[in-house]
Amino acid sequence: MAYKVVCYINQFFAGMGGEEAAHQEPFAKREPLGPAMQINFLLGDEAEVVGTVVCGDSYYGENIEIARERCLELIKGFSPDLLIAGPAFNAGRYGVACGDICVTAGEILGIPTVTGMYYENPGVELYSNKTFIVKTADSARGMKDALQNITTLSLKLLKGQKLRPAEEEGYFHRGIRKNFFYEENGAKRAVDMLLKKLKGELFKTEYEMPTFKKITPAKPVKDIKNATIALVSSGGVVPKGNPDRIRVSSAESYGKYDISGIDDLSPEIFESIHGGYDRVWANKDPDVVLPVDVMRQLEKEGVFGKLYDYVYTTTGTGTSVANAERFGKEIGEDLKKAGVDAVILTST
Amino acid sequence: MRLELREVLIANVKWGERTEVCDGVLFVNRNEAISYVSDDPRFEYVDLDLARPGESVRIIPVKDVVEPRCKLEGRGEVFPGFIGGMETVGEGATLVLKGAAVVTCGPIVAFQEGLIDMSGPGAEYNPFSRTSNVVLVVKPKDGLEKHEYEEALRIAGLKLAYYLADKCRDAKPDRTKVYEKGSLDEENAKYPHLPKIVYFCMSITQGLLHDTYLYGADMKHIVPTLIHPNEKFDGAMVSGNCVSACDKNTTYHHQNDPIVEELYRRHGKELNFLGVIPTLEDTRLSGKERAAWFNAKLAKLLGADGAVISEEGYGNPDTDLCMNAKICEKSGIKTVIISDEAAGVDGKSQGLADATPEMDAFVSTGNVNEMVELPPMNKVIGYPEAIANLSGGAEESLREDGSMFVELQAIIGSTSELGFGRIGARWV
Numbered sequence: 127m128a129y130k131v132v133c134y135i136n137q138f139f140a141g142m143g144g145e146e147a148a149h150q151e152p153f154a155k156r157e158p159l160g161p162a163m164q165i166n167f168l169l170g171d172e173a174e175v176v177g178t179v180v181c182g183d184s185y186y187g188e189n190i191e192i193a194r195e196r197c198l199e200l201i202k203g204f205s206p207d208l209l210i211a212g213p214a215f216n217a218g219r220y221g222v223a224c225g226d227i228c229v230t231a232g233e234i235l236g237i238p239t240v241t242g243m244y245y246e247n248p249g250v251e252l253y254s255n256k257t258f259i260v261k262t263a264d265s266a267r268g269m270k271d272a273l274q275n276i277t278t279l280s281l282k283l284l285k286g287q288k289l290r291p292a293e294e295e296g297y298f299h300r301g302i303r304k305n306f307f308y309e310e311n312g313a314k315r316a317v318d319m320l321l322k323k324l325k326g327e328l329f330k331t332e333y334e335m336p337t338f339k340k341i342t343p344a345k346p347v348k349d350i351k352n353a354t355i356a357l358v359s360s361g362g363v364v365p366k367g368n369p370d371r372i373r374v375s376s377a378e379s380y381g382k383y384d385i386s387g388i389d390d391l392s393p394e395i396f397e398s399i400h401g402g403y404d405r406v407w408a409n410k411d412p413d414v415v416l417p418v419d420v421m422r423q424l425e426k427e428g429v430f431g432k433l434y435d436y437v438y439t440t441t442g443t444g445t446s447v448a449n450a451e452r453f454g455k456e457i458g459e460d461l462k463k464a465g466v467d468a469v470i471l472t473s474t
Numbered sequence: 475m476r477l478e479l480r481e482v483l484i485a486n487v488k489w490g491e492r493t494e495v496c497d498g499v500l501f502v503n504r505n506e507a508i509s510y511v512s513d514d515p516r517f518e519y520v521d522l523d524l525a526r527p528g529e530s531v532r533i534i535p536v537k538d539v540v541e542p543r544c545k546l547e548g549r550g551e552v553f554p555g556f557i558g559g560m561e562t563v564g565e566g567a568t569l570v571l572k573g574a575a576v577v578t579c580g581p582i583v584a585f586q587e588g589l590i591d592m593s594g595p596g597a598e599y600n601p602f603s604r605t606s607n608v609v610l611v612v613k614p615k616d617g618l619e620k621h622e623y624e625e626a627l628r629i630a631g632l633k634l635a636y637y638l639a640d641k642c643r644d645a646k647p648d649r650t651k652v653y654e655k656g657s658l659d660e661e662n663a664k665y666p667h668l669p670k671i672v673y674f675c676m677s678i679t680q681g682l683l684h685d686t687y688l689y690g691a692d693m694k695h696i697v698p699t700l701i702h703p704n705e706k707f708d709g710a711m712v713s714g715n716c717v718s719a720c721d722k723n724t725t726y727h728h729q730n731d732p733i734v735e736e737l738y739r740r741h742g743k744e745l746n747f748l749g750v751i752p753t754l755e756d757t758r759l760s761g762k763e764r765a766a767w768f769n770a771k772l773a774k775l776l777g778a779d780g781a782v783i784s785e786e787g788y789g790n791p792d793t794d795l796c797m798n799a800k801i802c803e804k805s806g807i808k809t810v811i812i813s814d815e816a817a818g819v820d821g822k823s824q825g826l827a828d829a830t831p832e833m834d835a836f837v838s839t840g841n842v843n844e845m846v847e848l849p850p851m852n853k854v855i856g857y858p859e860a861i862a863n864l865s866g867g868a869e870e871s872l873r874e875d876g877s878m879f880v881e882l883q884a885i886i887g888s889t890s891e892l893g894f895g896r897i898g899a900r901w902v
């Protein structure tokens with residue numbers, strides 16, 4: 127049986143007119159309309175366009191929640207295996223509608239979705255992480271290539287074929303890194319790249335440098351004598367037995383542990399599970415990583431007000447920045463709620 | 475300086491009456507080999523096993539891999555500072571049992587060793603699935619400190635690799651490779667118009683148990699220095715690392731450094747290969763700064779136009795990587811980086827712990843966090859329960875049937891940052 131494909135297009139490509147018809151409300155036809163006819167042809171025997179959903183660009187943009195819901199209902203009515211929207215080329219409102227309906231159908235119906243846009247279309251930045259946006263020319267003059275590339279990718283998705291990297295498949299990448307095998311080993315690729323760089327020729331890096339978020343440091347503590355200070359650590363010190371099963375590396379979680387009444391982390395009740403350093407000394411005296419003993423001493427001496435009753439801990443080795451950022455946000459909010467004034471972060 | 479690598483091609487390994495090579499088969503006298511490495515009082519017992527390409531065998535946990543080599547002609551002996559004395563190496567002729575490898579196995583730090591599958595999907599990622607392996611499994615005496623265990627096993631691995639080659643020194647080489655390069659003056663005079671390239675070999679120096687050795691010297695105590703590329707072929711650099719397995723440079727990687735190979739291959743044609751700067755990855759900021767400034771200074775003194783910079787490990791060494799690129803580029807030396815990424819299991823995270831705009835030429839050797847399904851193997855050499863504690867493994871990784879679902883980083887050498895393999899992370 128052929129796969130079922132539904133196409134989403136705007137009023138213009140449905141042949142209803144330009145701006146004057148842009149407030150067209152959503153409707154569906156049990157046939158391919160406009161570019162969907164060529165898509166149906168290109169899909170061949172393996173897939174069929176079973177319906178076209180049409181909506182005016184202004185209608186979608188101005189009533190986004192209702193438009194989204196109504197279009198989704200119409201799409202759902204065809205029980206499709208895949209949705210193709212557009213292509214929208216450089217049309218901004220159309221790009222947003224195509225991106226939005228693709229992301230919605232993908233999330234709610236669980237089907238793959240494909241659209242096409244020019245790189246300057248605002249839809250690219252908004253939706254490229256959540257749907258497949260095939261790279262197109264800036265106008266319908268590039269229709270032929272756009273439809274060819276969209277249907278090629280769609281058929282691969284329908285058949286569950288392994289995809290090559292985004293640049294080879296011709297879509298804007300979804301912000302995901304995946305391993306592939308190159309023709310040449312890394313050493314040869316590196317020397318090739320360096321020679322090009324030295325000659326002033328164009329070269330293509332294999333990983334564009336990420337931009338780090340700059341975090342504005344909090345203001346200094348004004349009244350240290352009365353401040354509550356918390357200990358937070360990526361050094362992997364946890365209660366013995368690792369009750370929360372924090373991973374030894376590439377951590378996906380952190381733990382929060384009560385240290386009220388504890389003056390010293392003894393190796394009988396605490397241990398290090400960190401996968402990135404030699405734990406011999408940390409396991410003889412966990413305070414060397416999580417210095418509860420020294421903090422208690424300073425607390426008693428009145429150097430600061432109070433050591434917070436809980437410590438937060440995870441393993442910081444191979445842990446993805448995305449996870450680390452999430453831990454930081456959650457721990458920070460928790461500490462703020464608890465009225466903690468300052469934090470000492472210990473790493474290894 | 476001229477070095478011949480006389481390679482005897484090994485296609486299989488078997489137990490034999492005597493240790494020798496016959497028609498591409500490495501025969502190993504098991505008892506003799508065991509007794510050769512057993513004289514260390516720190517060992518409870520020493521055992522040897524064999525693993526060949528295509529077999530349903532898993533070796534775990536793997537500490538180091540060493541290629542069997544010994545000197546045939548010229549000064550010194552392989553692995554100077556361990557097997558050989560302190561004479562510098564890299565001249566004359568060296569015998570290589572190409573296709574064979576010594577694999578050392580033992581749960582030293584529990585979670586910082588890796589695995590080798592001799593067949594199945596895991597083998598695709600692993601250079602040591604394609605070598606005929608003599609596996610050294612060593613049990614330490616009770617109460618032996620971990621760093622002592624590491625040292626004992628490291629030396630035993632080097633000894634076994636030397637023993638195997640030494641016993642086969644009369645074997646007829648199947649091919650000979652010549653690596654020759656003169657002084658800077660000579661090479662500069664020969665190739666005045668070729669770009670001059672230096673190679674920074676960043677090495678983990680965060681010990682205990684995270685160390686690299688140069689002529690037996692613990693590199694965390696050195697400032698960056700210069701070696702002739704030939705010295706690497708004779709085992710000048712030795713791994714003493716118990717770190718995440720995917721991107722540690724085993725001794726085998728150093729002996730077969732693909733960056734040295736590639737720069738040599740193009741030397742005199744497209745570039746002028748100046749030499750190798752073994753450099754460190756200090757745990758302290760001042761140490762990182764010192765190393766980076768020394769590297770750039772050495773490169774400048776050598777007259778380098780460009781530098782290939784390879785990383786070892788991930789996380790805090792990313793900062794060394796950035797400093798090396800930044801200071802070189804600011805000194806007018808163009809750089810290319812070879813590194814892997816830790817982009818998370820879903821590949822959606824940024825892949826480096828530190829970044830700088832100067833790292834604009836970056837060769838990726840893969841996302842270490844990507845998950846791999848490894849089916850059960852009929853035979854396990856070593857300690858299978860170790861996977862629960864491997865970097866990249868979690869207790870749930872090892873299923874009852876022996877299959878595993880682990881991060882790529884559990885497979886030794888899979889994302890080698892010397893660019894040994896063809897893998898790389900790309901956008902999807």
